[in-house]
Amino acid sequence: MTSYRSTIRRAALAPAALCAALVLGGCAGQSGGSAGHTAHDGASPSTGASPSTGASPSAAASSAGSAHNAADVSFARDMIPHHRQAVEMADLAVTRASSAEVRKLASEISKAQDPEIRTLSGWLTAWGEQVPARGAGHHSGHTMPGMMDEGDMSALEKSSGPAFDTAFLKLMTAHHEGAVAMAGTEVAEGAHGGAKKLARSVISSQTAEISRMRSSARG
Structure with a gap:
């Protein structure tokens, strides 16, 4: 139970x-x-x-880095036609230069400055600014430091061999010196982080190329 x-x-x-x-x-x-x-x-x-x-x-860092001022806009607007002229000068060296060093230097200039033109153009577009049209300020020797006038460019186009090498080294040295001065202004007065970084790169690379060109001109 x-x-x-x-x-x-x-x-x-x-x-x-x-x-x-x-x-x-x-x-x-x-x-x-x-x-x-x-x-x-x-x-x-x-x-x-x-x-x-x-x-x-x-994303936050990118947004903060997008701030820009009038100096950044001026730098981009001026450096685009300045670079375009340097690339045009460098392209002439392919068929006109007799010096292997001049041809090598010209090739390096084109490879460096073409992408920079695209970067600068992209910034202007993003900022709502107009990208300079091709030919704008192209042969004006008074708008930007180091820019060649029509007479200089015409003489370079008509020359070849050792005469071209001499003219190219002289004109490109002055052209680079102008770019370095413009980049220095951007570093001192600009606000956009990317633009200031590019300007410092221009100063470093083109100062080194100026030394090379002066050495080649003496040699």
Whole structure:
């Protein structure tokens, strides 16, 4: 009789224990789901986005670096035609220069300044400014330091061999000196981080090329 009653009590307790287990399991599932939702709403490791700003650190830095002033605009507007003329002068060296060093230098100038023209043009477009048309300020010796006038460019186009080498080195040295001066103004007065960085690169690379050209002219 006692054994029978024990069996009955165990049978009655089993459903209660099962129910308690199910309730506890449901609570644990809800707790886990809440934690997962919180992690999803927070900063994502893959993007680094902040839930308070919605922007990644890199995007914020890019936005801050886009600030520019009148000096940046002037630098871009002037350096584009200045670079275009340098590339035109360098292109003449392909068929007219007799010196391997002059041809090599001219090739390096084209490879360096063509991408810079695209970068400067992109900035002007992003700033809502007009990109100088081809030919604008192209042969004006008075608008930008170092720019060749029509007479100088015409004489260079008509020359070849050693005469071209001599003229090219002289004119390109003056042209580079003008670019370095323009870049110096940008470094001192500009606000745009990218433009100032490009200006410092112009100063470094073209100062080195000026030394090379002066050495070639003497040699």
